[in-house]
Amino acid sequence: MDILNALTAFLNFIVVPGLAYGSQLALGALGITLIFGVLRFSNFAHGDTMAFGTAFVILFTWWFQSMGITAGPLPTALLALPFGILATIAMMLATDRVVYRYYRQVRAKPIILVIVSTGVMFVMNGLVRMIIGTSEQNFTDGARMMLNPQDFKTWTGLAEPLAIKTTQAISLAAAVICCALLFWFLQKTRTGKSMRAYSDNEDLALLSGISPERVVMITWIIAGTLATIAGTLYGLDKSYRGVVYFSLLMPMFAAAIVGGLGSPLGAVVGSFIVAFSELIVTSAWKKILGYLVPPEWLGDGLYQALSTDYKVAVSFGILIIVLLFRPQGIYGGK
Amino acid sequence: MARYRNLLLFAGVALLFILTGVFQSWNLSLNILNLALLSCIMAIGVNIQWGYAGLFSTGIVGSVALGGLAVVLVSANPVPAGWAAGGPRIFGALAFGAAAIAVAVWLYNRLKPGTNRALALALYLVVAFFIYRFILDAGVLGVEANNPAQAGNIGGLGLNSLLAWPVGALLAAAAAWVIGKIALGLREDYLAIATLGIAEIIVTVLRNEDWLARGVKNLIDLPRPWPVPKEVDLQVNPAFLDPVASLGLDPVTASTIFVKLLYATMFGLVLVLLVWGCERALNSPWGRMVRAIRDNEISAAAMGKDVKFRHLQIFIIGSAVVGLAGAMMTSMEGQLTPPSYLPLRFTFLIWVMVIVGGSGNNWGSILGGLLIGWLYLAVEFLGPQMMQILTAGLPEGNLKDHLQDTAAQMRLLTLGVVLLVVLRFAPKGLIPEK
Amino acid sequence: MAEPFLIGENMTGGYGAVDILHDCTLSVEPGEIAVIVGPNGAGKSTAMKAVFGMLKLRQGSVRLGGEDIIGLTPQARVRKGMGFVPQTHNIFTGMTVAENLEMGAFIRADGGIQTTMEQIYDLFPILRQKRHQKAGELSGGQRQQVAVGRALMTQPRVLMLDEPTAGVSPIVMDELFDRIIEIARSGISILMVEQNARQALEIADKGFVLVQGRNRYTDTGKALLADPEVRKSFLGG
Structure with missing residues (x-):
């Protein structure tokens, strides 16, 4: 019984949140890795792209809510999502046209593009602040819990509850669907293959008649779509503040680099590595351990390796380990 | 011709400060000038990294914060009770941690590569980490329990704040050594990403480790650096009051301006020394080699130059200069406020200064520092005023309020647009590299 | 004489201010193998890239089937029926x-x-x-x-190969040359640059010996192999 309680607590505090957070990271990291593969730079504006897309989703959500349109037990934000995605795609394509395209034409060094992307980050961040402000915005509605902790306790008779929030379930489902679609697109369609070819060998892709502008456009569209979904899910799960998305940059970069920059599969695997590492290191294990050993052995400590404030240190640590021992990442990126 | 143009640019910036003095107040103008001078020094540090060597770091705020920490550790008043409650234990834990990492590196080099080595090292590090936490935690608890309302930290050495300046440079240099060792020699993006992380961690440490510098409870009332007096002391000092009275000035205003002028002189002096050193270095064989590496890494490496070592060297020097400026800033402000270390203000703003001024050119960095420094701070009073004029015709209501609120957010947008426009249309900046 | 199927005529140009090619001419007929040989730095690859439009020419012309293609990008030349195999990253x-x-x-x-x-x-x-x-x-x-x-x-109607045998073993090289002959028999023109001059000239219908961006010798592969001057200077005796 105690083993079951420990397992339940482990599921409740580590596995469920880890899957949800990992899914959100994965959708963001996929965008980073795709942009890296095709445009060959680390996009520092990606966090704020997520914030931008989410801001529009929130505006549409409020509008729908004010008209009485809801999605029943699901968050209304899901209905607003397509509109947010369209706004983000428009923004991405406009940014590419006004900003990035020039640097492609003059074949600027990647580091210049990194700096340019920080400029774009500012502009986007400024826009987000002007559109929706800096304070916390709540836009979650619908059923809060998919698996109610009280129900779980009554059903199983365990002392330890297990809760699954609707937003957590949606995050995982969205990540699975998006990844399946994306991998199908990249592996099976001619356009997807041409994107991989361009990412693999730009010059040869040109010789083969693949249009770089088209590949770049599709990349922005996919990255913008994924970023909006990722940002919205993160916002639904943890509540929205425009500024927190900047701090998602570090875990997303770490995830993309762990997997191998440019490798979509790597980005997904890397995201779950980062998410679970963060939770394992910053969770208090006292409760789980309490079921496995006599509680009096444990004393007063929380059995928490690092306080949650140091989340960033975990992704940073993973990044450092990868840079030291395997800079090309698990799946051999560039 | 170019010389006149540059002089004109500097004269223009000087005019901005004079206008601020005339139309707002001289105190404000000097305040902005002092912060702008510090920005100039930071910009010179960044220019060393980017302009000389093409290294893009997004962790400048980390160096600035380490400089600030140095001021606290060197010049804050000692807290003997706090130190006794756990200071030695904390430093013992830190020493243990450093030794454990050194042993790990040694083991890594000695053991045979393979899965067993990885597992053994991982296990070793986990055990070492728990021992480290065991030593550290009790010390931290002890220190933080000591008079938490006013202290709760280990205190400083109580030395003159001036001494903290080189210490700030050293701390920043040490952090740069670690991060440079890891991230240099790989793709250039990796340095940008790794420095973003380390800076965030440094600021997080300052925020959360109350035993170190009181965290977000802030550490105030740090002593002034030699030879700057306190305004209140000046206001009762006859040697100051008599000449002020004979000039017919208000003693309070005069004392604040006097102190600010003193800081400006000190900062200006440091800046002049730095520029002199940088110009000498740039025109030496070392400077030529460094630029050769920047312009063509592959051919420089083929000629036997140790590119990675040079990059590390430059990265450390640049970070040290920024750390120095960070220490100077905290010692002027007399307090350490961790929440104020925002990447926007101390990483990206400095970048804009360097790029607008002209990367690779020290004079450009100074011009950029003064100009953008003035703009950034002046927007604080100009922005809302302008918004008020612009929205004067609008009826009272939500829209007007919203627009007036957004004035404060305009800064980010403006900064981003300025950066993008300069990069696109004048990538060499206002004063291009010779 | 009739116009060759593909010809880069009197080509002069380079990547920067300095010309690498000087009045250089290359041509190939349908189903023919033309080989460009010469010492290192002779501008062999450059000459072929010029034909493919990867280099801006100051003078000269490139014509495919009588049509002037000098203004076309490499991609457009691919659409016109030219195939190109780069030396590396191919x-x-x-x-x-x-x-x-x-x-x-x-x-x-x-x-x-x-x-x-x-x-x-x-x-x-x-x-x-x-x-x-x-x-x-x-x-x-x-x-x-x-x-x-x-x-x-x-x-493609023309296949251009930039040192296709670089870094492969002699057996593989022979195998590859056999395949190239087979391709040429199907009517495709082959224009290739080769380090292994002797073996390449053996299968070549036509050979261009370039030195410092200029045509030094142009003849059939057999004739070049037989020419004592060429043997002495370029084929190691």
Whole structure:
């Protein structure tokens, strides 16, 4: 019984949140890795792209809510999502046209593009602040819990509850669907293959008649779509503040680099590595351990390796380990 | 011709400060000038990294914060009770941690590569980490329990704040050594990403480790650096009051301006020394080699130059200069406020200064520092005023309020647009590299 | 004399301010193998890239089937029926052999891609075996086959090869030359740059010996091999 309680607590505090957070990271990291593969730079504006897309989703959500349109037990934000995605795609394509395209034409060094992307980050961040402000915005509605902790306790008779929030379930489902679609697109369609070819060998892709502008456009569209979904899910799960998305940059970069920059599969695997590492290191294990050993052995400590404030240190640590021992990442990126 | 143009640019910036003095107040103008001078020094540090060597770091705020920490550790008043409650234990834990990492590196080099080595090292590090936490935690608890309302930290050495300046440079240099060792020699993006992380961690440490510098409870009332007096002391000092009275000035205003002028002189002096050193270095064989590496890494490496070592060297020097400026800033402000270390203000703003001024050119960095420094701070009073004029015709209501609120957010947008426009249309900046 | 099928005539130009090519002329007829040889730094690859439009020419002209193509980009020349196999980075390493071929045919809108692919598998049977393997995992010789196969997917009228045998073993080289002869027999013109001058001239209908960006000798492959001057200076006796 105690083993079951420990397992339940482990599921409740580590596995469920880890899957949800990992899914959100994965959708963001996929965008980073795709942009890296095709445009060959680390996009520092990606966090704020997520914030931008989410801001529009929130505006549409409020509008729908004010008209009485809801999605029943699901968050209304899901209905607003397509509109947010369209706004983000428009923004991405406009940014590419006004900003990035020039640097492609003059074949600027990647580091210049990194700096340019920080400029774009500012502009986007400024826009987000002007559109929706800096304070916390709540836009979650619908059923809060998919698996109610009280129900779980009554059903199983365990002392330890297990809760699954609707937003957590949606995050995982969205990540699975998006990844399946994306991998199908990249592996099976001619356009997807041409994107991989361009990412693999730009010059040869040109010789083969693949249009770089088209590949770049599709990349922005996919990255913008994924970023909006990722940002919205993160916002639904943890509540929205425009500024927190900047701090998602570090875990997303770490995830993309762990997997191998440019490798979509790597980005997904890397995201779950980062998410679970963060939770394992910053969770208090006292409760789980309490079921496995006599509680009096444990004393007063929380059995928490690092306080949650140091989340960033975990992704940073993973990044450092990868840079030291395997800079090309698990799946051999560039 | 170019010389006149540059002089004109500097004269223009000087005019901005004079206008601020005339139309707002001289105190404000000097305040902005002092912060702008510090920005100039930071910009010179960044220019060393980017302009000389093409290294893009997004962790400048980390160096600035380490400089600030140095001021606290060197010049804050000692807290003997706090130190006794756990200071030695904390430093013992830190020493243990450093030794454990050194042993790990040694083991890594000695053991045979393979899965067993990885597992053994991982296990070793986990055990070492728990021992480290065991030593550290009790010390931290002890220190933080000591008079938490006013202290709760280990205190400083109580030395003159001036001494903290080189210490700030050293701390920043040490952090740069670690991060440079890891991230240099790989793709250039990796340095940008790794420095973003380390800076965030440094600021997080300052925020959360109350035993170190009181965290977000802030550490105030740090002593002034030699030879700057306190305004209140000046206001009762006859040697100051008599000449002020004979000039017919208000003693309070005069004392604040006097102190600010003193800081400006000190900062200006440091800046002049730095520029002199940088110009000498740039025109030496070392400077030529460094630029050769920047312009063509592959051919420089083929000629036997140790590119990675040079990059590390430059990265450390640049970070040290920024750390120095960070220490100077905290010692002027007399307090350490961790929440104020925002990447926007101390990483990206400095970048804009360097790029607008002209990367690779020290004079450009100074011009950029003064100009953008003035703009950034002046927007604080100009922005809302302008918004008020612009929205004067609008009826009272939500829209007007919203627009007036957004004035404060305009800064980010403006900064981003300025950066993008300069990069696109004048990538060499206002004063291009010779 | 009739106009050659493909000719780069009196080409002068280079990458920067300094000219690498000086009044250099290359040409090839349908079904013919033309080989460019010469010492290191003679501008062999540059000359071929000039024909393909990867280099801006100050003087001279390039004509394909009588049509002036000097103003066209390399991509546009691919559409006109020119195939190019670069010396290095000539395959998509992360993609399968089949995908490499498919990408080679990216510009083709007709339905015959599968047929062409079968023809290439017939030409290089090993590629059929390994068609689902990543191209980056193949041996050097097999990679070259993928590279040539990719360029053939557009059904070009001219195939240009930049040192196709660089870094492969002599046995593989002979094998590759045999395949190139086979390609030429099907009516495709071959223009290639080769380090292994002797072996290349043996299979060549026409040889161009370039020195410092200028034509030094131009003749049939046999004649060049027989010429004592050429043997002494360029073929090591």
